[in-house]
Amino acid sequence: MKRDLLDLAARLTAGRQPYALATVVRSERPTSGKPGNMALISADGVMHGWIGGSCTRSEVIRHALETLDQGEPRLLAFGSSPGRPDGLVPVPMSCSSGGKVEVHVNPVLPAPVLIVAGRSPVAGALVRLGGAMGYTTVAEASEDEALAAAADEVVDDLAETAARYAERPRGWRLYGVVATMGQRDERSLAELAAAAPDYLGVIASPTRMEEVRRVLAAHGLGADEVARVRGPAGLDIGAESPEEIAVSILAEIVQLEAQPKASEAVASGHASAEEEEAAAAVGQRADDEATDPVCGMTVPVAGSPSSVFEGEPVYFCCEGCRTRFDASPGTYLQEQVTRG
Structure with a gap:
């Protein structure tokens, strides 16, 4: 990688900005891109560097932005017909001169952000375990010195924090957990929902969740937003202690993120009608x-x-x-x- 791309990658990493690296790994003449050519695609769709001419540029940018959304790398095969080995994404080669080129696109994403509302023992366990998993943890200010010391960021205003993270670049993963244990559950959920997190859960019993959903709907949260709230939060593993409950919630987040995205199935041509509808619902715009x-x-x-x-x-x-x-x-x- 050239020095200017290394410097740009370092600046984006330091600023917690997502980007994708595209590398030519194979080519057949006549193509201008050669193995080892590299480019960096920032989250705004700007390409820096060189991987070849205009025949591949727009498609590499499009796929790079998709990898930022999905968090998975892909190998593009320009000029190859369908039926290639698994893992290769065939892409039409527009150049009349012909040629073939394979480009590996790898997303580089900042650490996911975990916002924990509440000052309960479960909140403290979530912050500690989330930090151990590499998440950037955000906790509400409290008199619990251990909780404050374990968090990467301590905030006084949950609504202001959620508004700030709502403006995050594409590729950022944001998780929210309400561990207020019955105190201002609905208010905290509404504040975090404004940030459109990838996961939003609340620690509550099934009976309590019925009331929470009714209150959220009565206070103006849309049906889709209410439906996305996971409660009781966490996988059913028989958790009892604060640490076990935290483990069950973090496991649910991991499970959710590991599920294939509907748009991946659409891109591969193996999507059902339901998956195509889901892909359209998450923001594909013709x-x-x-x-x-x-x-x-x-x-x-x-x-x-x-x-x-x-x-x-x-x-x-x-x-x-x-x-x-x-x-x-x-x-x-x-x-x-x-x-x-």
Whole structure:
């Protein structure tokens, strides 16, 4: 890796900013990317470095941002047909000159953040064990010196803290647990829900949870937000002590994060109708991306070359595709219909 990329990676890591590293691991002529070429893609979709020309750039950026959302690396095979070994993601090669190139994309994510509401013994156990798991732990201010000493951050205002973490970059994992033990459960849940955490749980009995859900709904939380609250929090492992309860909750978080994302199934072409609906529900937006009618590549709308045909915008991966389209737009649009 070149020094400028090392320096940028160090700055982003120090600032707890996610990014992805793309490395060319194999290529076949004629391609401009050579094994060992590297690029860094920041969370805003900007590529730094060199892995080849425009034929691969937009797809590498798109896949890099997906790896930040999913937390899993992937190996892209440009110019390869479907049916390659497991682990390879075939991607159309738009360059008319041909060639093949494989690019490994690896997400580099900051440590997950665990916000614990409450000053109970379970809250203290969660902070200690969460820290041992490598999480950045956030606890409410209390007179418990051991709790404050174990946390990475101690806060006075839970709502303000949640608002701050709501602005986190893509790729950040945020977990919230309400361990107030019946004291201001609903208020703490509503405050943490505003940050849209990847996990939000509350320590409460099943009977108490019925009341919690009713109160949350009555105070304006949407049905989807209420449904996402996990309560009683934790896996049913027969936990009794504060430490055992903390273990059960952290195990539930690990289990949740280990489940395949619906969007991964959609990308691989093995999604059910329900999985496709779930992927759409988590924010896939068709107006953010388009299909290049010349090569079939998926491209981001923002920043891509474009033309207008019959009053509608058409987007391309590179200037070459746009030139070929402008020369005979009807031909390529008919081919796109045939492919669909």
